[in-house]
Amino acid sequence: MNDSDLDDLFAVAxxxxxxxxxxxxxxxxxxxxxxxxxxxxxxxxxxxxVSLWSSILTALGGAGALAGLSTATLAGVWIGFAQPTAVxxxxxxxxxxxxxxxxxxxxxxxxxxxxxx
Amino acid sequence: MPFDTASDAPDDALLVLYANGxxxxxxxLAARHLPRVLGYAARMLGGDRAEAxxxxxxxxxxxxxxxxxxxxGEAKVSTWLFRVVTNLCTxxxxxxxxxxxxxxxxxxxxEDGAKSAEAELVDSDRxxxxxxxxxxxxxxxxxxxxxxHIEGFSNPEIxxxxxxxxxxxxxxxxxxxxxxxxxxxxxxxxxxYEEGS
Numbered sequence: 580m581n582d583s584d585l586d587d588l589f590a591v592a593x594x595x596x597x598x599x600x601x602x603x604x605x606x607x608x609x610x611x612x613x614x615x616x617x618x619x620x621x622x623x624x625x626x627x628x629v630s631l632w633s634s635i636l637t638a639l640g641g642a643g644a645l646a647g648l649s650t651a652t653l654a655g656v657w658i659g660f661a662q663p664t665a666v667x668x669x670x671x672x673x674x675x676x677x678x679x680x681x682x683x684x685x686x687x688x689x690x691x692x693x694x695x696x
Numbered sequence: 697m698p699f700d701t702a703s704d705a706p707d708d709a710l711l712v713l714y715a716n717g718x719x720x721x722x723x724x725l726a727a728r729h730l731p732r733v734l735g736y737a738a739r740m741l742g743g744d745r746a747e748a749x750x751x752x753x754x755x756x757x758x759x760x761x762x763x764x765x766x767x768x769g770e771a772k773v774s775t776w777l778f779r780v781v782t783n784l785c786t787x788x789x790x791x792x793x794x795x796x797x798x799x800x801x802x803x804x805x806x807e808d809g810a811k812s813a814e815a816e817l818v819d820s821d822r823x824x825x826x827x828x829x830x831x832x833x834x835x836x837x838x839x840x841x842x843x844x845h846i847e848g849f850s851n852p853e854i855x856x857x858x859x860x861x862x863x864x865x866x867x868x869x870x871x872x873x874x875x876x877x878x879x880x881x882x883x884x885x886x887x888x889y890e891e892g893s
Contacts, residue, residue, distance in 0.1 A: 580877045580880040585873060585877055596731040596735055597735035599731050599734060600749070608723060608726065610756065611726070612722075
């Protein structure tokens with residue numbers, strides 16, 4: 580078999596494309612439909628509504644800061660009512676109730692001179 | 697250049713249309729490429745029609761999937777598809793060595809042409825002989841010969857499909873063609889080729 584004969588055989592093959600069964604075409608088109616990219620729908624992002632409480636919370640520094648603030652407030656109230664010894668001794672130093680005051684009469688009255696003669 | 701119909705559009709443009717949600721572009725692409733892809737797969741798989749259909753469907757499925765990422769101008773759709781089919785067939789042939797007993801009668805049916813019954817019979821015999829001879833070639837030689845001489849790809853395109861160099865393609869096609877001629881040498885007269893023609 581020479582090149583010319585082979586070329587003829589190839590030409591016969593080129594003229595005879597495989598026939599695609601309707602079943603195969605249907606399967607391929609079903610795949611195409613299933614994977615058909617849908618056009619993206621652009622929607623406006625919803626504007627977040629900020630409530631009063633959430634804005635206050637944000638201003639304070641978030642939930643963690645709020646928890647710390649609450650704890651400090653309660654501790655302050657408790658210390659105020661309970662007045663623990665350690666706190667009392669400290670405050671006594673600052674504001675002692677039993678301080679002795681001595682008065683010096685830097686300008687004696689005239690009657691004092693009369694008494695002493 | 698405006699395109700009057702989808703059939704005028706190049707493959708790249710059809711794929712972009714499909715990626716933008718145009719289902720009719722997929723039908724045109726399938727009509728263009730599915731017969732060739734199926735025929736190639738069948739020849740690679742020794743005429744196993746059912747398996748060739750599975751490979752062809754899988755190759756087209758991969759095309760649909762890659763459509764949104766396809767960059768026009770970087771690769772040809774046909775080259776890309778044949779590369780996928782080549783790899784799929786190689787994987788299947790590697791897994792289970794083809795049963796040579798699969799009859800060539802299982803090869804894809806061919807389109808009916810407006811030819812005489814006698815001419816059709818001759819062509820049918822020649823196709824069976826060609827397919828049988830191709831089946832005797834090593835896989836890579838068979839791929840190269842089919843891509844070059846039946847599918848009409850250029851050597852650089854075949855190099856891309858088979859992921860080898862152009863020189864290797866030339867070598868494979870040359871050796872494959874010689875082996876094919878040798879395999880068919882005893883059937884020349886039977887196939888209607890006269891002495892000295």
